[in-house]
Amino acid sequence: MGEPFPVLEEQILAPAPRSRLGVRRRDLDDLPVRRPGTTLVFDVDGAYRVRPVHGPLRPNEHHVVVATAVALVDMRPRTVEVEFPVASPDPAADFSARISFLCRVLDAAAVAQQGLSDLAPLLLGHLGQDQRMRWLATEFDATRMPEAARQVHRRIIAQLALAPPDIPGLAIQVVQVEIRMEGTGL
Known part of the structure; x- marks a missing residue:
């Protein structure tokens, strides 16, 4: 943190x-x-x-x-980055998605009452609600990991567009979704 x-x-x-x-x-x-x-x-x-x-x-x-x-x-807007792990059939081919969120306080009293000092666990928890996304890459063999990464990328963008994080007192917007794979260039 x-x-x-x-x-x-x-x-x-x-x-x-x-x-x-x-x-x-x-x-x-x-x-x-x-x-x-x-x-x-x-x-x-x-x-x-x-x-x-x-x-x-x-x-x-x-x-x-x-x-x-x-x-x-x-009260100033801040970019919060989270790393979302994605499992593959071969643990050596596991990858992750780095998602950047722009977070801005709308209601200081609400965030103080909740004691919000680290948004990353809440944002990761929101992403983790879609269990299929976490395991989507296991449906692909190791030679198709770039395709799996594109599928995960599209699913994250769709999930966040349809159901953005809702934390009382904050405005949260997705800024970037980046897939991080070793040696693939993605």
Whole structure:
């Protein structure tokens, strides 16, 4: 796994202390450092809420003070690549498909609530729902592996066109499907 995406960081927050005047304030150093293109999502009474205002974060903002956890969510689109293994009749001729997905956060609160920090297992799980695809190449003998690879390529494109991955809070689009075979040029 590379850098986490879309949830870059999660933190449990201790209760915000009261000042000498009895006002609760949170030390902003307790929160993840915001990077360009990110937003903070606070767990407030079990509901995940994106910070409702723009501008500098203040230590006495209600959701900052009462939050029990915070997540840093990357809002910039990111390409996520997955490697999908395909079995052949001869294990030496096994190959894989590398699929690139462009992923963009639509709802930061939804992805924070799910704790989505690695999309690859979800995307691979979606591809794996088609068991026939994983074993399609076993129907071909070793001399016909390039043809098997083309069949797998077409099936992946068709599956993703008919049933694209649906992960709440994200827009996901297929960018590229590449078959990787040793020594065949595919």
